[in-house]
Amino acid sequence: MQTETITYIFISGIIALSLALFQYAYKAKLKGRRAWLLSALRFVTYFSIFLLLINPKFDKVTYYNEKPNLVVAVDNSESISYLDQAKNTSDLIKSLKANEALNENFNLEFYRFGKEINPTDSLSFDEKQSNLALIFERLSEVHNNSISPTLIISDGNQTYGNDYAYMTKRYKQSIFPIILGDTTTYTDIKVQQLNVNRYAYLKNKFPVEVIATYNGNATVNTQLRVSAGNTIVFSKPLTFSKSQTSQIVNFTLPATRVGVTSYKAQVVPLENEKNTINNVKNFAVEVIDQKTNVAIVSDLLHPDLGTLKKSIESNEQRNADILSTVEFLNKSADYQLVIVYQPTNNFRALFNEIEKLKLNKIVITGTKTNWSLLNQLQNNYKQELTNQTEEYQPSLNQNYSTFIVDDLNFGEFPPLKGAFGETSFVVPFETILYKTINGNQIDEPLFATFEINDKREALILGEGLWRWRAQAYINENSFNTFDDFIGKLVQYLSTNKRRTRLNVNYESFYNGNDNVRITSQFFNKNYIFEDNANLDITLKNKDTDDVKSYPFVLKNTAYEVDLSGLEAGNYSFTVTVNNENISKSGELKILDYNVEKQFLNANVTKLQALAINSEGTSYFIDNTSTLSYDLINDSRFATIQKSTKKVVPLIDWKYLLALIALSLATEWFIRKYNGLI
Template identity: 55%
Template sequence: MNNSTILLIILSFVIALLLALFQYVYKAKKVASRNALIALRFVSVFCALLLLINPKFESVTYFEEKPNLVIAIDNSESVAYLNQNEKAKTLFQNLVENKDLQNKFNIETFKFGDDVSTSDSLNFDDNTSNISKFFKNYNELYSKSIAPIILISDGNQTIGNDYQYIASKSKQPIFPIILGDTTTFSDLRISQVNANRYAYLKNKFPVEIIANYSGNQSVSSNLTIRSGNVVLFSKRLEFGPNKTSFIINTNLNASSVGVKTYRVEISPLDNEKNKVNNYKNFAIEVIDQKTNIALIAETIHPDLGAFKKAIESNEQRSVEILKPKEFIASSKDFQLVMLYQPNTAFKAVYDKIISQKLNTFTIAGSTTDFNFLNTNQNNFTQDITNQTENYQPILNVNYGTFIVDNITFENYPPLKSDFGAVSFKIPEETLLYKAVNGFNTEESLLSTLEAEERKHALLNGEGIWRWRAQTYLDTDSFETFDNFIGKLIQYLSSNKKRRRLNLDYKSFYNQTENIIVNAQFFNKNYEFDANANLQITFRNKDTDVSKTLPLLLKNASYSIDLSSIAPGDYVFTVKSNDEPVSASGTFKVLEYNVEQQFLNADVSKLQSIANSSGGKSYFIEKSSSLIDDLLNDKRFATIQKSKRNTIPLIDYKYLLGLIALALSLEWFIRKYKGLI
């Protein structure tokens, strides 16, 4: 409270006292109960003046803050495969229920496998283990607090970045409890098979195989690649203590169209304990042609590289970046022409597009010549203002031309676009709207158009390379953005007629992948129907077992997750229960359980993160001392903290009550004494 406020309070005290004395001493010299009335009048006036001054008081409260203790347990199948699941569950419960730990720490529990979540139940059935994702989430949640980690795991990670590097950023002690032992066995395994997802008919496709050996003796084994019962490749490998791995490269023939499944196998040793990791299946989809796309530009821009990378992430597609003159001279058959910021140099390009009836994707920006563009194509016109603006994207959730999922554009940077509206001359559907400072202008940023059996798209903005970069920052992968561009390109490069029921799925999946089937259903006017009743019936060709399940609405599509189905070949049909509309497809699920590839815990990595973080590692059989170590560790002391609050007097509600009480008593006394 400053000096001026104190002076005002003193002045208020004097004024209130003078007013009370004036009322009941000077003005009325003989009043019954005069002292009580003076006191009541003084209190009411003084309190009212205090409320007008509204002085502020500081209050200090003290509290104790216990350190956090994060207990994270591996919920993947490898824990059960190493026969450590019951021991791990018992230890986890003992730690969580320990009263001494509860008194010293705020205990937070998590489980990790495919994802990271609170440990409400443990079943050890996740088919992948992403330890790095747990550490990434941990670093975000507990970066500014004391929070040692108890990590109950075998240390075997099957997806994600190297958790040893991410754990080093936590700056908190890590106490791994190792599920397993250091016993080693002789083991041959296929560690990795690298092959493209697609191959082209009558071509050879490369296959790279990494085979590893653990053991102390010299051994030999045959490595084979089979397609059904036919051996396509065979090689004898000699392993030993000084030669523990081989990288084998070969080329196989793509002789027929379709999904082809292959099995890489290395013959097991006589005394080998784990034979699950001696083979690995992979598949190739053989296609008879590649989608060729021309990306025409007069200038160099980062957008060109972003488009090329995103489109060619699907091996079915090839992009050539050409100057307008190079495109005119080319005799190549293109299924789609992308026009980047067209100007007068594109005159002959448009003539060729019209004569060959090609599909187009126009990308406009700050250097686009809209006078030229408005007169050389009949799909749209742009208002010419010679001014630019930065527009952020807003997704049209009702867009129904193709399925858009797993991307929201919420955090994406703006694109530079001409200020002015676009008028479309042919039927269009807006995929992205322009927004300024979060306000939707309802003008098109990205639209698709169809007319005369040709397809077109207009992206009215430059700088899309920033979107691809933002995707990587958000997800540590370009996949989400690349899939979005891939679906747009797939739609534009195809001349198939529009159907009321469209499906989106892969031709084959690995067993560890999410097996998602998406569908879009349109009414007779080709408007997306959000009230459709769709179901899928799928059948395993090998077992002839079929099942029918409903599809659930998600954003602007219907989807179902079939990740729990067994490996095999499947045929499926999606149909509407209300109308005679259906669509069918086939896919293959490849057998591969990555969590059964390990014989031992990764002891060295778990011990490394413990030592580097100032923690300590324990084998589960010898983890009884962990609780005492945590309780006696002086780094994890309870901290007394204070909180200082500045509270204005007007927040004290009882002061109003005191004023009301003083005025009421004064009125009753005056009334009782006959002064009113």
């Protein structure tokens, strides 16, 4: 309490006492104990009122105990069952939950993880992937400001995501790995990795790279065989020893027919080899007879050009060349799509050539664009000429229906820089992204598409796409989402096929551990997206003739069905729209591969290093008897007494009001009783 406040209280006490004595001892001429009692009651009333007016503030300190958290993350992948550790894991979880001393000293939190991480009370050990890095990424967002020792119950074998050995550097908690397995080593040969392009071109040869590894001490001989159906298309003898534990085999295979061809790469198992599943890896290649060539034409140097090339070529069915206007005119017949980047005075002949060949195009404008010329070269849109620039942030048009556009959190993307002024369209168009200025969306397109005279075109009214690709990587740790967005735009513009009311997007084949998701869009007769349609997919396994049906679920501006978990095999499917005579059919292949069954042992070395680097301790699942004792008696994880200090004003103290009321009531009663009223 401040000295000034204490002074006010002291003066208030003197004034209250003076007023009380003046009223009863001097003015009323009362004497004896009755005078002193009434003076005291009046003093209490005055002094309390003065205190409320001064309203002094007091510090209120409360104490409480804060227990540390004990985070338990359990590997829920199939490899745990495959290593016969499911029962041991479940028993350990039950013992942790039932341990009274542990629960008394910690707040226990249980999570399960596979490809994703979720809070859990039950385990199934059926997830197809294990992403240990995600544990530390997600938990660091929650527990970095608290004391939260972490138990990782896992075999340490990661099949998805970033390397968890590096991700733990961001996680500030002590880690206690519970190793599901032992240090026993077995003689084993496996196909460690197989590298092959997803697509090949008819009558060409495509490269394949197989990396085979060996774990053992003796010198052994085996053979690598690659087969298509019952035909062996490649074979090579391999020799391994204690000093030569891996071999890389490179070869090529011919692409002889259009479509998907499945292959099986196998290293012939050794005698008495325990795990023969990892000796085989299936792969497939889709043979196509043409490739989409895209010309990126610009007379400027800009990072957007490289960004567009990388995004387009992320799909192996497409090729992109960065050309000047002169270079394009010399080989214009080689391309199916042209990206015109910031047209300047040299682009008049290029536009004439594009019109002559009836090519589709994307026009990207920016700060160097000659809009006066561009307004003359085409009649589809006009730009107001202001000679000023503006920065525009994107906002997704949820009703865009020409093709499926996923929301990449466009609102968080950096702005594109373009010409200031209104862009007016003469032809019907659809907006993919609206312009947003200072957080306010305006009814003007930033990205737009339109169709005119059997040609398709897109207009992008700003430069700086390279920042978008970088932002997509920051958000997702991958360029895939942005590349897919550009890929869908290129796919739409690289063909002039007639628009259909039902569109289905899918891959020709999926690896065994891939997410099998099929998306569809359905439009009414005016080609407006229908968000209340009922779509079903009927799936037939061509190997077993088993038929199943699944409904699609609406997600933003598309319908989606998740077929992950299907058995490996060849499937035909038909997507139908209920109450409409519209359907679309196709075929897909799911390859037989389970990455979780490729391991014979726990990754003991990596888990033990994880414990050492985080100042924790590692335990084997068969030797966790001291785990509870070690955690409870670790001084780093002691319960901490904390205090909270709260400044409380006197006016909030309700008892003072009660005291004033009681004092006034008592004074009134005494005066009434003695006939002084």
